Amino acid sequence: MHREVGTSIELFAGGGGLAQGMHRAGFRHLLTNEVAKRACETLRLNGAKDWKTGDLVPEALNSPWPLIENDIRTAINDEVFKGLVEKVDVVAGGPPCQPFSLGGVAKGHEDERNMFPELFAVVRETRPKAILCENVRGLLRPSFAPYFEYILNELRAPFEERKEGEPWYEHDARLRRALKKEGSDLTQRYEVLPIPVNAADYGVPQIRQRVIIVAFRKDLAVDWKEPRKQHSETALFISQLDGSYWKKRGLAPNDELIERARRRHVTDDGKKPWVTLRDAIGDLPKPIVGEELKGYHHHIGWPGARIYKGHTPNLLDRPAKTVKAGVHGVPGGETVLLEDNGSHRYMTVREAARVMTFPDTWRFAGPRGEQMRQLGNAVPVDLGAIFAKAVARALRPDLDINWAG
Incomplete structure (x- = not known):
């Protein structure tokens, strides 16, 4: 039996792995975004419905997932997320991994498929309580270490926006200064937790090395407990x-x-x-x-x-x-x-x-x-559900989350 534990926006949904995990944990999808044509067809095959500006958000956990088939940058420019401020508990998604994958050319921040900036833009638009993000372990390579720390700093202070034409390393220096300032608005700051994982350690029948990034809005003072490797x-x-x-x-x-x-x-x-x-x-x-x-x-x-x-x-x-x-x-x-x-x-x-x-x-x-x-x-559905439940437990300590999924 599923009960609702909160609401979510699903970005870079692909074939629906993490979105299913979030749903299994009890999160009601307010919006689902994907640009790849075939992946969107897959989501529709499994019940997603096209969403357009003016449509009402789903009111029940098992409502069809509202799907926006569009480049995330276009969706942001069209302000489709504006009406969801204070309504979103979790923004979830795995930005395309090719810029950081060991199997790819690994251009990192220079790759036009690097969608982390768009993830941060949606966070600014919706001010979620938490963020759940998955990507390849290649982000942890020594050659990417400075840029990965920059990604984490952007997530810690997403409202300190990068200026047009500003090199990433200058923005990173500015972020570091901002994070050291006292008296910051805690509703605009996030506690960020990067977690290296092997999906097999969580019961997935596959050796899959990844990094999961979990973040909670600082004003909530969340007590986070990382899922145990069983x-x-x-x-x-x-x-x-x-x-x-x-x-x-x-x-x-x-x-x-x-x-x-x-x-x-x-x-x-x-x-x-x-x-x-x-x-x-x-x-x-x-x-x-x-x-x-x-x-x-x-x-x-x-x-x-x-x-x-x-x-x-x-x-x-x-x-x-x-x-x-x-x-x-x-x-x-x-x-x-x-x-x-x-x-x-x-x-x-x-x-x-x-x-x-x-x-x-x-x-x-x-x-x-x-x-x-x-x-x-995709994200293995079971792995997504395990981390989604852990996020739900942190956000809703008043509920018994074990029933969901």
Whole structure:
């Protein structure tokens, strides 16, 4: 059962991963914004409705999500967020990661796809109580460290706007001075918490290294408790060493994985094992090339999978590799799966969606490549829900948030 815990605006919504996580935690979406045509089609396939100026905001948690298909800069210039001041609890979204991705050209602040300034603009327009943002771990690279700290400073003081033509490093210096001043308006300041995460540590069946940025308006004096990592690789190794993993699944032990675990000299950390790819997709029927199996959206076999040096497959008894958007050339086997009989094949879109913890009812628009792109760019739904619930608990300590989702 879902109950409402607050309201949100979803920016850079893509295929809907973080938006679903926020909804599952009990946040009512006042607006959802995305510019990519196919991603917007996906959102509509799953119930989103086009929004235009003058439309009423949804009044119920399960109302259709209001969708603005437009460049976020255009939406800001059209002042579509103006009427939401004091109505927004959380602004959530993952600005495009390509400017900072290890797989891309990594232009950072010089990349025109850097949408952090637009995120800050929406914060100024709506003055939310909290912000929840996800991006690639590449932001934490030493080469990006000064600019990442600048991003955090902008979020700490978003109303200290960058002047036209002002270099980012001069704006950063001005932000630092402003943040040191006493007597600042705390409704215009945010406490910012960057958190490196591996999605597997939170029960997602995938090794996915990311950074999540959480911020709370300072006047609220929020008591934030970071979500606890309940799963670990150590616990998976122990379960495979003591045989409980194999026995539970009716499998013969995998000698290679057992030897890998033995080399680690692990000790019990009291956590649950990482969720494996087998756990995520094991109940799905075997896909057939070119044919969608009845009762399963996007579960269609795809021919031509290969294995070679640098292009190794996913193992069923480990979490999957990072699902990638696939826009930087041939990936490193992230969509190839090694079967128990030694054969290999491409994962289906539905299997990749399981790895991203999307529900089986969720539909994706476009051809296979576009569907995989949406998944690779998304936030795993379960990871989004865990952090959304933690934000909800901080904003609403009067409620029992455990029921939501």
